[in-house]
Amino acid sequence: MKTFRAGTLRDRIRIQRRLPGGGLGQPSTTWEDALPSPIWANIRFASGSEAIRSGQVASKAQASIRIRKRSGITAEMRALCDGVEYNIKAVLPDHQHREYVDLVCEVTG
Numbered sequence: 305m306k307t308f309r310a311g312t313l314r315d316r317i318r319i320q321r322r323l324p325g326g327g328l329g330q331p332s333t334t335w336e337d338a339l340p341s342p343i344w345a346n347i348r349f350a351s352g353s354e355a356i357r358s359g360q361v362a363s364k365a366q367a368s369i370r371i372r373k374r375s376g377i378t379a380e381m382r383a384l385c386d387g388v389e390y391n392i393k394a395v396l397p398d399h400q401h402r403e404y405v406d407l408v409c410e411v412t413g
Protein backbone atom coordinates (compact mmCIF):
# COMPACT_ATOMS: atom_id res chain seq x y z
CA MET A 305 0.00 0.00 0.00
CA LYS A 306 1.36 3.39 -0.99
CA THR A 307 1.72 5.85 1.87
CA PHE A 308 0.87 9.51 1.53
CA ARG A 309 3.89 11.73 2.23
CA ALA A 310 2.92 14.29 4.85
CA GLY A 311 6.00 16.36 3.95
CA THR A 312 4.25 17.61 0.82
CA LEU A 313 1.59 19.35 2.94
CA ARG A 314 3.29 22.69 3.57
CA ASP A 315 0.41 25.19 3.61
CA ARG A 316 -1.89 25.87 6.58
CA ILE A 317 -5.50 26.47 5.52
CA ARG A 318 -8.77 27.16 7.27
CA ILE A 319 -11.99 25.67 5.91
CA GLN A 320 -14.99 27.96 6.28
CA ARG A 321 -18.74 27.63 5.74
CA ARG A 322 -21.24 30.37 5.00
CA LEU A 323 -23.57 31.28 7.85
CA PRO A 324 -27.30 31.13 7.14
CA GLY A 325 -29.04 34.42 6.64
CA GLY A 326 -28.85 36.96 3.89
CA GLY A 327 -31.81 38.98 2.77
CA LEU A 328 -34.22 38.55 -0.14
CA GLY A 329 -32.99 35.06 -0.94
CA GLN A 330 -29.37 36.18 -1.31
CA PRO A 331 -26.62 34.12 0.33
CA SER A 332 -25.08 35.41 3.53
CA THR A 333 -21.78 37.26 3.33
CA THR A 334 -20.69 36.04 6.77
CA TRP A 335 -18.40 33.02 7.13
CA GLU A 336 -17.30 30.89 10.10
CA ASP A 337 -14.62 28.26 10.55
CA ALA A 338 -16.01 24.78 9.79
CA LEU A 339 -13.10 23.03 11.54
CA PRO A 340 -11.75 23.83 15.00
CA SER A 341 -8.20 24.52 13.78
CA PRO A 342 -6.22 25.04 10.56
CA ILE A 343 -5.19 21.93 8.63
CA TRP A 344 -2.12 21.09 6.54
CA ALA A 345 -2.52 21.23 2.76
CA ASN A 346 -0.66 21.41 -0.54
CA ILE A 347 -1.89 24.24 -2.79
CA ARG A 348 -1.09 23.93 -6.51
CA PHE A 349 -2.14 26.40 -9.18
CA ALA A 350 -3.30 24.90 -12.47
CA SER A 351 -4.10 27.91 -14.64
CA GLY A 352 -4.99 31.57 -14.63
CA SER A 353 -6.65 34.13 -16.86
CA GLU A 354 -7.51 37.81 -17.00
CA ALA A 355 -10.55 39.54 -18.46
CA ILE A 356 -11.92 43.06 -18.52
CA ARG A 357 -15.20 43.33 -16.64
CA SER A 358 -16.96 46.65 -16.09
CA GLY A 359 -13.86 48.50 -17.25
CA GLN A 360 -11.55 46.80 -14.74
CA VAL A 361 -9.16 43.90 -15.10
CA ALA A 362 -10.37 40.83 -13.21
CA SER A 363 -8.17 37.81 -12.78
CA LYS A 364 -9.18 34.23 -12.13
CA ALA A 365 -6.97 31.28 -11.22
CA GLN A 366 -7.71 27.58 -10.85
CA ALA A 367 -6.09 25.80 -7.92
CA SER A 368 -6.08 22.33 -6.42
CA ILE A 369 -5.74 21.93 -2.67
CA ARG A 370 -4.76 18.49 -1.40
CA ILE A 371 -5.54 17.62 2.21
CA ARG A 372 -5.57 14.45 4.27
CA LYS A 373 -8.79 12.47 3.91
CA ARG A 374 -11.66 14.00 5.86
CA SER A 375 -15.40 14.09 5.46
CA GLY A 376 -17.83 16.98 5.71
CA ILE A 377 -16.18 19.37 3.25
CA THR A 378 -18.53 20.49 0.46
CA ALA A 379 -18.50 22.70 -2.62
CA GLU A 380 -20.41 25.36 -0.66
CA MET A 381 -17.36 26.03 1.51
CA ARG A 382 -14.14 27.97 1.01
CA ALA A 383 -10.52 27.67 2.08
CA LEU A 384 -8.36 30.52 3.36
CA CYS A 385 -4.57 30.66 3.26
CA ASP A 386 -2.45 33.76 3.88
CA GLY A 387 -5.40 36.06 3.20
CA VAL A 388 -6.32 34.41 -0.12
CA GLU A 389 -9.85 33.02 -0.54
CA TYR A 390 -10.21 29.76 -2.46
CA ASN A 391 -13.83 29.05 -3.47
CA ILE A 392 -14.30 25.29 -3.47
CA LYS A 393 -15.94 24.12 -6.70
CA ALA A 394 -15.60 20.34 -6.25
CA VAL A 395 -14.39 17.81 -3.68
CA LEU A 396 -12.56 14.86 -5.26
CA PRO A 397 -11.77 11.89 -2.99
CA ASP A 398 -8.86 9.50 -3.58
CA HIS A 399 -10.84 6.31 -4.25
CA GLN A 400 -7.74 4.22 -4.93
CA HIS A 401 -5.67 4.81 -1.78
CA ARG A 402 -8.22 6.60 0.43
CA GLU A 403 -5.51 8.86 1.86
CA TYR A 404 -6.35 12.35 0.67
CA VAL A 405 -8.99 14.65 -0.80
CA ASP A 406 -8.41 17.18 -3.59
CA LEU A 407 -10.39 20.43 -3.45
CA VAL A 408 -10.84 22.00 -6.89
CA CYS A 409 -10.87 25.73 -6.24
CA GLU A 410 -11.18 29.08 -7.97
CA VAL A 411 -9.43 32.24 -6.85
CA THR A 412 -10.79 35.53 -8.17
CA GLY A 413 -9.48 39.00 -7.68
